[in-house]
Amino acid sequence: MKYQKLKKAIVLLADGTIFHGKAVGREGSAVGEVCFNTGMTGYQEIFTDPSYFGQLCVTTNAHIGNYGVTKNDVESDSIKIAGLICKNFSYDYSRDIATGSLEDFLNENNLLAISDVDTRALVSYIRDNGAMNAVMSTDVDNIEGLKTLLADTPDMNGLELASKVSTKEPYFIGDENASIKIAALDIGIKKSILINFAKRDAYIKVYPYNASFEEMSSWNPDGYFLSNGPGDPEPLMEAQELAKEIISRNLPLFGICLGHQIIALANGITTYKMHNGHRGINHPVKNLVTGKGEITSQNHGFAISREEAEAHSDIEITHIHLNDNTVAGIKMKSKNVFSVQYHPEASPGPNDANYLFDQFIENIKSK
Incomplete structure (x- = not known):
């Protein structure tokens, strides 16, 4: 348990509103778009999800860190959020399979975190006024300097971030003797998605964000996948051209989240930045084909035009x-x-939408 006095910290929003808190560990400043996630569990999966790159994540659950961390709960090779804002930070943890504390995990990734923030008030403010850029900092007496830092931070609208999180070189996942080959475009892919494909007897080759159709098709895959990821989909022209090529050849194609938006743009359907976005593990979705409801995991700040x-x-x-x-x-x-638009791999979250992976495999087999 931490008994030392924690250093004061603040969250300064783009409109000048300030929320006060205390630094969890390291000192400094971090900038990004402030957003909130309503999940009661799964903070490690959330923090390592590439879709959160460039964002300051507010957790609405009151206690963060209480079950520690484990290597099995990561969705990428490092923490991807720009900063963490929470109410109560647990330095101690109790979970049999935990391999360490969240505090150590944050320090290893050099991430700034602020606790003791009135997250109810902050989330309510964001819900009313919309997602906006913010700076979180322990430099509480340098408001003007922080405002300058914030003014230099680019807006998420129009911001291309997939290149920041994508793999630099192609790599393989699964059994090379699997019956199905899937070429996946990494524009911020989650590990759990690849695991779900591999569990269904698929061998996956993951390509960088700017891979061409010629590169991907030369492997002779049975189907193509466009992943989730961060930022605005509109600047991803190479991914849109890739989707158009795949579509024009009527090859099996599946997209999740950012990949879903890319497929829409490839069909001439525009996207827009949402007032708040959807981030949580209990979002209700209706399947209009079956008439059934699904409880889903979601994480996106953009949507396609209905x-x-x-x-x-x-x-x-x-x-x-x-x-x-x-x-x-x-x-x-x-x-x-x-x-x-949502996450059928549901890490964290419910398993209502797992059938979508089966649907893609069936689409490939029946092509």
Whole structure:
């Protein structure tokens, strides 16, 4: 247990609003778009999810760190959030399979974290006023300097971040003797997605964010996958061109989250930045094909235009988010292509949407 006096810290929002807290460990400053996740568990998966790159994550659950960390709960090779803002930080932990404390994990990744923040008030403020850039800092007496730092931080709208988190070189996952080969574009891919493919007798080759169709098709895959990831989808022109090539050849294609948005853009459907975004593990989605409801894990700040999707002659909306009626899934009527805005690998989260991986495998087998 930590008994020493913790250093004061603040969260300064782009509109000048300040929230006070205390530094968990290291001192310094961190900038990014402030967002919140409503999950009760899964903080390690959240912090290592590449989709969070460039964001200051506010956890609405009151206690963070209480079950420590384990190497099996990471979604990438390092922490991807820009900073952590929480209410109560647990320096002690109790979990049989834990391999260390969250404090040590944050320090190993050189991540700034602030506790003792009124996260209820902060989240309520963001919900009312929308996601915005912020700076969190222990330099509490240098407000003007922090404002300058914040002013130099680019807005998430129009920001390309996939190149910051994508693999530099192709790599393989799974059994090379598997019956199915999937070429995956890494624009911020989560480890759990690859595990789900491998469990279904697939051998996956993961390519960098800017891979061309010629590069990926030369491996002669049976299907193509566009991953989740951070930032605005519109600047990812290479990924959009890749999707257009795959679609034009009617090859099996599946997209999740950012990949879903890329498929929409490849079909001429625009995307937009949401007021807050969806981040949590209990988001209700309706499958319009089956009529069933699904509880889903979600993490996105952009969405596709529902009006344009409904007006598109070759697009069918397959899923909607029941909280705000945004598009949660689409498929092409004339092509072997579908995508969802949420996370069927659900790490963390429920398993209601696991069937989507099976659906992709069936699409490949029936091509």
